[in-house]
Amino acid sequence: NAGVTQTPKFRILKIGQSMTLQCTQDMNHNYMYWYRQDPGMGLKLIYYSVGAGITDKGEVPNGYNVSRSTTEDFPLRLELAAPSQTSVYFCASSYPGSGGFFGPGTRLTVL
Amino acid sequence: QQQVKQSPQSLIVQKGGISIINCAYENTAFDYFPWYQQFPGKGPALLIAIRPDVSEKKEGRFTISFNKSAKQFSLHIMDSQPGDSATYFCAASNTGRDDKIIFGKGTRLHILP
Numbered sequence: 286n287a288g289v290t291q292t293p294k295f296r297i298l299k300i301g302q303s304m305t306l307q308c309t310q311d312m313n314h315n316y317m318y319w320y321r322q323d324p325g326m327g328l329k330l331i332y333y334s335v336g337a338g339i340t341d342k343g344e345v346p347n348g349y350n351v352s353r354s355t356t357e358d359f360p361l362r363l364e365l366a367a368p369s370q371t372s373v374y375f376c377a378s379s380y381p382g383s384g385g386f387f388g389p390g391t392r393l394t395v396l
Numbered sequence: 397q398q399q400v401k402q403s404p405q406s407l408i409v410q411k412g413g414i415s416i417i418n419c420a421y422e423n424t425a426f427d428y429f430p431w432y433q434q435f436p437g438k439g440p441a442l443l444i445a446i447r448p449d450v451s452e453k454k455e456g457r458f459t460i461s462f463n464k465s466a467k468q469f470s471l472h473i474m475d476s477q478p479g480d481s482a483t484y485f486c487a488a489s490n491t492g493r494d495d496k497i498i499f500g501k502g503t504r505l506h507i508l509p
Contacts, residue, residue, distance in 0.1 A: 327501040335494055335495075381428075387440050
């Protein structure tokens with residue numbers, strides 16, 4: 286089992302560019318999440334999904350979009366990147382009460 | 397509104413000492429309270445978790461104490477070791493609804509050798 290994998294590991298974007306952060310899990314979990322982590326601020330939930338075809342906003346969804354066409358994949362789309370989106374992004378999957386399984390993160394810088 | 401409040405922001409403890417991190421929550425619908433350990437450059441990893449129907453859970457050197465009436469819970473690390481130096485997050489979720497994990501802001505723990 287690879288667990289939760291994220292690509293890319295690092296990325297530098299220019300203001301206004303777009304990109305997709307990829308997340309895949311091989312544990313057949315229905316629940317998947319995207320978090321961003323800023324220094325000293327903990328992890329904030331961007332979007333989550335309770336199953337294929339179902340997504341919902343978290344605490345900080347502005348500037349992001351998601352889709353969930355399969356159980357395994359949960360890509361996060363950044364449109365019109367802004368410096369405020371410079372952060373480390375973590376994808377996670379879970380089953381209720383598991384505490385979640387986190388990927389290794391994507392470090393994104395927007396210049 | 398911060399749903400999970402964590403303190404202190406940073407903590408320095410001598411090797412062999414007890415590290416204590418505190419958290420408080422607002423939402424009484426939360427029914428699962430995990431703690432995570434995060435090393436630099438890595439994702440958070442589940443350390444230990446508790447349900448509100450018990451007041452204490454111990455796994456090795458790590459203990460969670462839970463006070464349902466006060467809506468508070470804490471992590472105790474006994475015999476703290478330099479390898480415990482990391483950032484610790486408390487969190488809470490409602491597993492019966494969507495299992496969204498809501499994190500505290502984290503505590504940076506440094507154990508002096």
